[in-house]
Amino acid sequence: MSGSVTVHAGGELAFKIAKLVEERGWNQEDFARISNLNRHTIRQILNGGPKRRLRNATVSQCADALGLTVNELRTLPIDRLLPRMHGKPPADEEALKMLFDRAALPELVNWLERNKDRATELRADEITELLEAQNPGGVLEKLGVEPFVEFLERRRALVHKVYQLANSEYVSCLETFVGLLFEKVQSTKR
Structure with a gap:
């Protein structure tokens, strides 16, 4: 047995x-x-x-x-x-190396030097998004590095909370709320 x-x-x-x-x-x-x-x-x-x-x-x-x-x-x-x-895979060493190697925007380079711990928390897809945002005229120039990284961190935390709700007895409520919100967002894109 x-x-x-x-x-x-x-x-x-x-x-x-x-x-x-x-x-x-x-x-x-x-x-x-x-x-x-x-x-x-x-x-x-x-x-x-x-x-x-x-x-x-x-x-x-x-x-x-x-x-x-x-x-x-x-x-x-x-x-x-x-x-x-938290739905976070172990740190992707290759993506992290790529972030430090490809960071070209001075504000991003400075942020990385001051925030190594936070940088190691970034997921590979977030690193890719951060690197793409440093293009001339991109989001990092308009918004700034700190606010953009905070946005990535807030989004990650939100996804974690949604994951927890989706695994609870509140999944039906979550489904209804997300459906309504999704319809609202889609209607504004039209």
Whole structure:
């Protein structure tokens, strides 16, 4: 019986699950509903209650709810898993190198020197968008680097929130709201 094989939930695995649930912004009830596990099980996992043993099926449900494979949940360190809770893939080193190499606009070069940490948070598609915006007469000249990067960061945070709502009982409300807003935007483009 593979369902009866157990994995010790104490220590690192329980810590990872609790930290990832917290990073998602879920409470115990949210996680119980999303993972389809009972509240008692979730409470014991998240509160680090008495050491208990989890069935593989329970670990699998936790991993699925968090958008991870069981292997990722068990083996990857927490610092590699946390960015995924925001829908952000691990930093793309090649895209980041391209950003530093191709930044030509003096304001962008200066911003990169002052904000290396924020630059490493940019996704590959955001880096491409930032580099394209530095063309003569482009958005960076008109708007400025800081406001444009803030826009990218706000959009990323918004997409993360929408993702969380889409995985909740509020998906119907989200769908209705987005549909109405989309119609409004489309009507102004005509």
